[in-house]
Amino acid sequence: MTLSATRNDADRVAPSEALRRTGVVAVLRADSPEYLLPAARTLVGEGLVCLELTMTTPGALDSLRLLRAEFGDSADVGLGSVRGAEAARRALEAGAAFLVSPVLDLAMVAECVAAGVPAYPAGITPTELITVWDAGASAVKLFPAGTVGPAHLKAVREPLPELAIMPTGGIGVDDVGTWIRAGALAVGLGGSLSGDALRGGDLGALADRAARALAGARRETGS
Incomplete structure (x- = not known):
C-alpha cells in the first residue's frame, strides 16, 4: 500500500492512553535545555x-533521553518540530514516545508507522x-490553530468526523475546554503554558x- 492510499483504521497506531485521558500536551520549546527537567517534573x-x-532546543535528543530515564513509563515524552525521515529515525532511536511535525510530513509518518509509534x-x-x-497519522495537528479558531476545527470535522485532531499554536491555557468542546482529541500548549519556566x-x-489546563479538558470530557 502506498502512502497516498487510505489506511485501514484497524492498523493505525493509536494515540497514547495518556493523551486521550488528559487531553493536553505540553510543548516545551526552550532556548537552552537547562530548565527542561525542573519544568517537566x-x-x-x-x-x-x-x-x-x-528539535529546535539545543541538545534535544540528549534531553529526550534524560527525561525518558527520569520518568520511565509515568510520562509520555515525545519530540516535536521533526521534519523528514532522517530526523524521525534519530528521534525514534533516542526513545521518543511520539513524534510531531509542524508540516505535512509523510516521510515522518512513514517512519512512525513502521516503528509502531504515534505520529x-x-x-x-x-x-x-x-x-x-x-x-x-495517529492524530493530525491543526497548526497554527490560533489563526483559525475552534470554529474551523468544528467545520472540518463535520464532513470528516473520523479525524482525530490536536490543535496547537496560539492557544491560551484557559481556552482548552473550548477546543475540546469543538471536537479536539487533545490540545497542544506552548508558551501560554510554559511562561517563564523554561528560563x-x-x-x-x-x-x-497546568492544573487549569487539565481542569478545562476534564470539564468537557467528563473524565
Whole structure:
C-alpha cells in the first residue's frame, strides 16, 4: 500500500492512553535545555504527563533521553518540530514516545508507522489534514490553530468526523475546554503554558497553569 492510499483504521497506531485521558500536551520549546527537567517534573507532578520536547532546543535528543530515564513509563515524552525521515529515525532511536511535525510530513509518518509509534503531523486545510490521516497519522495537528479558531476545527470535522485532531499554536491555557468542546482529541500548549519556566522562572505558576489546563479538558470530557 502506498502512502497516498487510505489506511485501514484497524492498523493505525493509536494515540497514547495518556493523551486521550488528559487531553493536553505540553510543548516545551526552550532556548537552552537547562530548565527542561525542573519544568517537566512540575508538569508531571500536576498530572500533565504528555511532554513534547522540540528539535529546535539545543541538545534535544540528549534531553529526550534524560527525561525518558527520569520518568520511565509515568510520562509520555515525545519530540516535536521533526521534519523528514532522517530526523524521525534519530528521534525514534533516542526513545521518543511520539513524534510531531509542524508540516505535512509523510516521510515522518512513514517512519512512525513502521516503528509502531504515534505520529502527529500538521495541516490546516481539510485536504492537508485528510492527506496525513490517510497516510497513517495517529492524530493530525491543526497548526497554527490560533489563526483559525475552534470554529474551523468544528467545520472540518463535520464532513470528516473520523479525524482525530490536536490543535496547537496560539492557544491560551484557559481556552482548552473550548477546543475540546469543538471536537479536539487533545490540545497542544506552548508558551501560554510554559511562561517563564523554561528560563528559570516561577514553577509554582507553571503548576497552576497546568492544573487549569487539565481542569478545562476534564470539564468537557467528563473524565
